[in-house]
Amino acid sequence: MSVKTVSILIIANALLSVVFVFGHALWFAPARAPVLAVLDVGELYRLKESQVAAVLVKRDSTDEDRALALKRASAFGPEVTSLIQSLPEECRCLILARGAVVGPAPLLPDLTPEVRRRLGL
Numbered sequence: 231m232s233v234k235t236v237s238i239l240i241i242a243n244a245l246l247s248v249v250f251v252f253g254h255a256l257w258f259a260p261a262r263a264p265v266l267a268v269l270d271v272g273e274l275y276r277l278k279e280s281q282v283a284a285v286l287v288k289r290d291s292t293d294e295d296r297a298l299a300l301k302r303a304s305a306f307g308p309e310v311t312s313l314i315q316s317l318p319e320e321c322r323c324l325i326l327a328r329g330a331v332v333g334p335a336p337l338l339p340d341l342t343p344e345v346r347r348r349l350g351l
Contacts, residue, residue, distance in 0.1 A: 264323070264324045265321070265322065265323040265324065266323060266324050266325075266326060266338050267321060267323045267324070267325050267326070267338060267339045267340070267341050268325070268326050268327070268328050268331055268335055268338050268339070268340050268341065268342070269314070269317070269325050269326070269327065269328060269340070269341045269342055269345060270327075270328035270329075270340070270342045271310070271314070271327060271328070272328070272329065273328075273342055273346075274310060274342070274345060274346065274349065274351065275306075275310075277346065277351040278303065278306050278349075278351060279303075281299075281351065282299045282300065282302070282303045285299035286299060286300075306349075309349065310345075310349065313345060313348060313349070314345075317341060317345070321341065323339075325341065326338070328340075328342070
């Protein structure tokens with residue numbers, strides 16, 4: 231083989247490699263990047279706690295109202311757990327606890343208001 235033929239083969243291989251690498255980066259790599267969101271679970275529990283406390287300390291609340299508030303409070307944990315487990319599938323994202331994010335996260339969507347609405351808080 232001549233030097234000219236070898237040079238052409240090396241250049242052709244280099245160009246094909248560059249095309250394949252850029253094609254992969256543009257076509258496949260963006261699909262793998264996870265979408266992130268945050269959720270403040272502590273806020274959800276604080277809101278539920280204040281809802282229940284408001285019913286318990288209200289003077290004109292009946293015993294039935296208080297018992298219903300305590301029953302709803304005991305069912306809150308499993309309700310939150312099942313909702314949190316279904317969220318990643320719905321939003322197609324990875325959910326981080328708000329406490330795990332250091333500093334402000336203006337670029338991460340916050341799912342807390344949506345979850346508050348769903349739970350009636």
